[in-house]
Amino acid sequence: MAKTPDKAAELKLLYDMLAIRRFEEKAQQQYQMQKIGGFLHLYIGQEAVAVGSVAATRPDDYMITAYRDHGHALARGMGMNEAMAEIFGKATGCSQGLGGSMHYFDKARNMMGGHAIVGGHVPLGAGFAFAARYRGEDRVSLCYMGDGAINIGAFHEALNMAALWQLPAIFICENNQFAMGTAATRSNHLKELVDRGAGYNMKSVVIDGMDVREVRDRISEICASIRQKPEPYWVECRTYRYRGHSMSDPGTYRTKEELEKHKKDDPITNFSSVLIKEGLLTDAEFKKMDAEIKALAAESVKFAESSPNPDLARLHDFTLVETDPNYRPVPTTPEGKNENPFQCHFTA
């Protein structure tokens, strides 16, 4: 669909990718300075997937991903401050410092969290889609996972039920070629990961995950179709992880040459040149944008450092909730049982 690109929208794609890149470079630096602990999994190289797909969604669509979650949260609009503060374990963090790098949650933006058990979040992603159908809403659930996650049971069970019940979910496999040190070719016997969808009779699509426009446009088409006719999609986004699996990873399982080769596909560098070629961006503007973003990233570290720790006195306040006395049940109407346009599918 050759429509003339909307300049602001295109620039936002670049901006969002760059913001993720610079934010994580800062986070990495802070980690190396031992200002933060735990695991830190960087998304650098994969920015086009989160940014492109989020650009294709509505704010009320759900998204959920694994522990490599900074990019998704920032793409969805989370501020760098609350993101950085979370890694610092501060009360001002997006999860009040209780979640850390692997658990970025942002309820207001329907960012349903980063999750640390491989595959464990995939049924949750199906659950959001289930809820949308249950309520007869045309919201879509975007569920991201890595190439290593498609071999675990929870993934299988979720995709099978999503297909059975025709849930409005997009299961996006971010195939960055590796699960820690295990190349995707060593974790399954598939020719291409997209083929896994055939085992569920689910519509399956491959997308170039290094091309942000491609990701946005293809996911937009899928979302549009799902809102018309709810059904799940299996999407393989081909991308690449430029950093180690986590900060402790020496990365000996791949050659420098392989890494360099993939860096030629850098989603940010490439897209910026495209925009410049198209006259939507000048080199100077790009530099200015980068400077702005770097300033925000630096600022986020100051914010995190100067933020208070979580309140020790509330240590036990996040285990159980007080049941909300003002909760209003929705009584079952006579038509209650027939009101869901999609109910048929639940017994399909």
Next chain:
Amino acid sequence: MAKTPDKAAELKLLYDMLAIRRFEEKAQQQYQMQKIGGFLHLYIGQEAVAVGSVAATRPDDYMITAYRDHGHALARGMGMNEAMAEIFGKATGCSQGLGGSMHYFDKARNMMGGHAIVGGHVPLGAGFAFAARYRGEDRVSLCYMGDGAINIGAFHEALNMAALWQLPAIFICENNQFAMGTAATRSNHLKELVDRGAGYNMKSVVIDGMDVREVRDRISEICASIRQKPEPYWVECRTYRYRGHSMSDPGTYRTKEELEKHKKDDPITNFSSVLIKEGLLTDAEFKKMDAEIKALAAESVKFAESSPNPDLARLHDFTLVETDPNYRPVPTTPEGKNENPFQCHFTA
């Protein structure tokens, strides 16, 4: 391969199927007389699958199945006496009365057990195949499961690894159309269950599970090919369960008509008439065979009733084993690391 049928072999197929049928009719009767407790899942209607596939194997091939396991054990050569005694919970049972109907084990015959957690035994089946490859043996592992078992995680993980490592396993889905009251069409979105194999890039085959010769011949071909070139197969055997899921099942989820229709495909009646048509069997011989078998089934009940209960004094003797002091380790040879002809696949 049109070879003239070997009479003895053909008659054994009929005999084995009939033995399962009569044995289970007896078991059912005993259950109704409340002589036995627990769950009792009858195989009646599916006899051709176990009998045909076992006829295609070598005694050193492994087999493992779920809780609907009487047919597999008997087809493998277990005596009716030890089979019936097991349901009676007697010390003379195939599992000394500790396993019951759902846990028929027969180590001498490489019957690796009936298993009661849906899908939980599938990785074990892959494990036997793994061991065969590890040792460089050309044994095959037959792993049976129901149509309801293909939607659970353990199944997925086992098939993915079996494909990845090219394990010599045949995963036989006995599609008897129902998982308890859930029609196979209501537990997944596949057009045909055989399609699930595509999600693992595994060779996939459909077999008429009501035709014992068909089952034997097709599984024989697969075994022969696996012994040449180890790799897993995904096999859907189309069959039907004539009795309820278990004794407590009213079976209201299917019509009498449907049941009657499928009874026309009775693997035993049909095969007996074929043999009679082919002149390999006379009606009289068939009646005689049936009478013999019925006598054995009746005898097995007497055997079970007159058998002793397990020894209460040994209640705690089956939780941990004494480590065998005579175990002889096999020291690693210099070539140790290269001796497995298939090792390449383990890192494929």
Next chain:
Amino acid sequence: MEMREITYRQALNEALAEELDRDQNVFLMGEEVAQYNGAYKISQHLLERFGPKRIIDAPIAEAGFAGIGIGAAMVGLRPIIEFMSFSFSLVAFDQVANNAPNMLTMSGGQFHCPIVFRGINGPAHQLGATHMHATESLYSNFAGLKIVIPATPRDAKGLLKSAVRDDNPVLVMEVELLYGAKGLVEPPMPEYDLLVPIGKAQVVRSGADLTILTYGRGLAMSLEAAELIATQHGIQVEVVDLRSIKPLDVETIFNSVAKTHRAVVVEQGRPFCGVASELCFQIQEHIFDELDAPLRRVSMEEIPVPYSEILEHATLPSMEKIVAAVQKVCGV
């Protein structure tokens, strides 16, 4: 208000029907819950009444539908997930124990999970080693879950209804061997809205000499044992039904044991790191000086449950074992 005698099974069925009727955000999902009316008929007639949107047959995929329920709960629905048995929840263990109860902490308080996991749990009859696990001790080691185990039809109804209205993940562990048991229960809604509070134990029989702390299947056996002991030895046993494993009603427990100075715990599962061990720790920690004798426990034998009926009986807790334990503690 007329009390009615209904079965534990009917009580659970009523609880489901009343909560489904009260709130469209409530739905029931599990294997065979809809068209089959439940493997144990707990969801009898619910499909007819509430339709396929609310009563949903799931494939055999416990981890998957437990997780779908958790996701649905995070966005405001109130799922009731049926495990045909909590023994089968072991394949969904990570979802139930490591996802649902952690969501509130991981999200810094943004997401909670109003979800109920329910089904049979603990000893049944001759189902063998894999099917009769008493999982309460496993799940109670995790923080962020509530666990109730009703021993009577009234508690079955009242605790399940309270569980559905609780904003936290609640495990309702039912006792298959009690499904047919009868008891008095208040009339159904709209006439009466029976809610039994989670976290409150009940003194079912009072006595001065020894306290039996029990729950679920253990209650009936303990009451039987108490009568026998009263007639045989004139020993008056107090019987406390815990009803909730988590939160634990320590006040009622401590009060009773502080009065009788002796206790036997009758649990459903194996002893090692079981419920009895936890009760023992808390009792001795708080009322050490009140104890005149060591606590004893009646548990499953520490072996996988064998199929043979006589071995099974020897493996499971029994009235005889309770009597023996009480005699031992009282030195008679």
Next chain:
Amino acid sequence: MEMREITYRQALNEALAEELDRDQNVFLMGEEVAQYNGAYKISQHLLERFGPKRIIDAPIAEAGFAGIGIGAAMVGLRPIIEFMSFSFSLVAFDQVANNAPNMLTMSGGQFHCPIVFRGINGPAHQLGATHMHATESLYSNFAGLKIVIPATPRDAKGLLKSAVRDDNPVLVMEVELLYGAKGLVEPPMPEYDLLVPIGKAQVVRSGADLTILTYGRGLAMSLEAAELIATQHGIQVEVVDLRSIKPLDVETIFNSVAKTHRAVVVEQGRPFCGVASELCFQIQEHIFDELDAPLRRVSMEEIPVPYSEILEHATLPSMEKIVAAVQKVCGV
């Protein structure tokens, strides 16, 4: 014989190498164990030395490769299955807890499973709510498993080697925070074949006034606390390292507590139905009259572990908490 100082990590690596070398039926399977040399480098150089047949990288499919291991063990191989963390074993829970330990019973004694499941377990540093479960209390509730938790390099090597030679399923729960810790260990094979018996505790520090029962990560903290208390209050604390959770060395435990009459249990996990509660039950059951004060326990707080470093520290067992518990028990 020269003792060498090596790390807990090296000790485990030596144990694996020696057992792999000793017996071709032994193989190591898990995520990243081969080409990556192990996520925590426990299998360093093993792929080079033993080749891809013996050292096998598995996909992320814990239930699947745990089950493949169980199958292989049933037919005579001796698998060592590495869980990158026992927290991830929760997705394989049914295989580890409901398959391996039941095989002997279900098959009437025909099949046993000589298999080792190993990996890190319990507290680590800022990994959050899902990654730091102390699973020993969960698995120990099942019958048919042995569980060891080494606290020193020597025990790490000796217990792992004993586990590989045991004909039963053995869980070897390693302590990530100790991987870098050093200790004296006998020379490697062929010079010395170090086997530490499963089921034997060890009195690591003797004292007359109070017994600390601990294991794993708790040992170092307890010894530190013991020194502090000795200097501060002149109280002599005996420290017992359980080493095996199952079978439990009750003799050593009872002897120590019968001598000191006071005990504190320092466990790795949450308290409810935890290891401390089990020890407490058995102690009061067998040597009730020897106890001069209630047992106390130092455990994780009963909450999902938060990420924030200060909250995490407040959540996990610590030297300060041990000191406080001892002071409380001794009334100082």
